Amino acid sequence: MERLTPVEQHAPGKWQIGTVSEIKQETPRVKSFVIELPMWMPHLPGQHYDVRLTAPDGYRTQRSYSIASSPLDEGRIELTIDRLEDGEVSPYFHDVVIERDQVELRGPFTSYFVWRGEAPVLLVGGGSGVVPLMAMLRHRRRIMPELEMRLVYSVRSAEDVIYADELGEDAVLTFTREPPADWSGHVGRIDSALLAEASIDPAIAFVCGSNGFVEKAADLLLESGVDPHLIRTERFGPTGP
Ligand SMILES: Cc1cc2nc3c(=O)[nH]c(=O)nc-3n(C[C@H](O)[C@H](O)[C@H](O)COP(=O)(O)OP(=O)(O)OC[C@H]3O[C@@H](n4cnc5c(N)ncnc54)[C@H](O)[C@@H]3O)c2cc1C
Numbered sequence: 001m002e003r004l005t006p007v008e009q010h011a012p013g014k015w016q017i018g019t020v021s022e023i024k025q026e027t028p029r030v031k032s033f034v035i036e037l038p039m040w041m042p043h044l045p046g047q048h049y050d051v052r053l054t055a056p057d058g059y060r061t062q063r064s065y066s067i068a069s070s071p072l073d074e075g076r077i078e079l080t081i082d083r084l085e086d087g088e089v090s091p092y093f094h095d096v097v098i099e100r101d102q103v104e105l106r107g108p109f110t111s112y113f114v115w116r117g118e119a120p121v122l123l124v125g126g127g128s129g130v131v132p133l134m135a136m137l138r139h140r141r142r143i144m145p146e147l148e149m150r151l152v153y154s155v156r157s158a159e160d161v162i163y164a165d166e167l168g169e170d171a172v173l174t175f176t177r178e179p180p181a182d183w184s185g186h187v188g189r190i191d192s193a194l195l196a197e198a199s200i201d202p203a204i205a206f207v208c209g210s211n212g213f214v215e216k217a218a219d220l221l222l223e224s225g226v227d228p229h230l231i232r233t234e235r236f237g238p239t240g241p
Pocket of ligand 1: 048063064065066067080081082083084086087088089090091128131132210234235236237
């Protein structure tokens with residue numbers, strides 16, 4: 001098997017202070033943050049960092065965010081954060097953090113949800129679950145663009161498509177609520193017909209999104225005959241698209 005990068009997973013580094021160098025509005029409720037790290041370590045696509053916020057009274061809270069960028073982007077990582085209306089950490093990033101701000105973070109964390117160069121690869125993402133899958137797509141495009149990798153991506157409506165300008169023929173989309181006016185592709189929740197559209201017989205499949213989305217997608221993959229050992233899942237939260 002071809003190896004992507006000579007990266008072995010280690011215990012995550014210490015907490016460090018990163019500097020936000022760029023903020024991109026991806027969709028009305030999703031922003032990407034490029035963060036420069038003084039103690040950057042190469043990661044494998046799929047890994048995540050923890051971000052920690054500390055209030056003036058000492059109260060602390062932390063959340064996990066997947067790395068969206070390729071490990072070829074040395075010295076920095078990109079995190080893509082969905083703003084949850086009643087959330088604690090995600091609204092802080094959206095409403096308070098500006099370029100040149102400093103944020104505390106630790107990673108990359110070891111995980112079984114990592115892509116090491118296996119192919120063909122099927123990526124199945126719901127909502128912000130596309131983030132770690134994008135790290136895989138971006139990395140593959142830069143180092144072995146001919147490698148077979150296909151993304152199946154479920155979103156609510158056209159305005160919710162994260163990384164819209166980077167999705168090409170290797171992505172199959174479904175719109176669960178409001179498809180674009182001229183849309184002739186799949187609509188509604190993920191089903192076997194949508195997975196069949198990806199027309200790939202995966203050597204490995206990565207599924208990421210809300211609990212419900214991951215359950216459904218993993219069940220469909222099993223029903224279609226994919227070996228359970230080849231399915232890797234990552235769950236972001238209780239609800240989803
Ligand atoms: C390994 C890992 C990687 C992750 N990567 C990303 C990422 O790349 N981008 C990203 O946006 N998020 C990601 N998440 C989710 C993230 O860690 C937080 O859970 C999320 O940002 C909510 O935090 P919050 O403080 O804003 O909301 P909280 O204050 O924790 O929760 C507010 C409310 O929203 C509900 N809730 C919590 N999480 C979700 C969710 N994901 N979807 C819907 N409802 C939710 C809670 O039950 C609660 O009712 C990841 C989670 C894990 C475990």
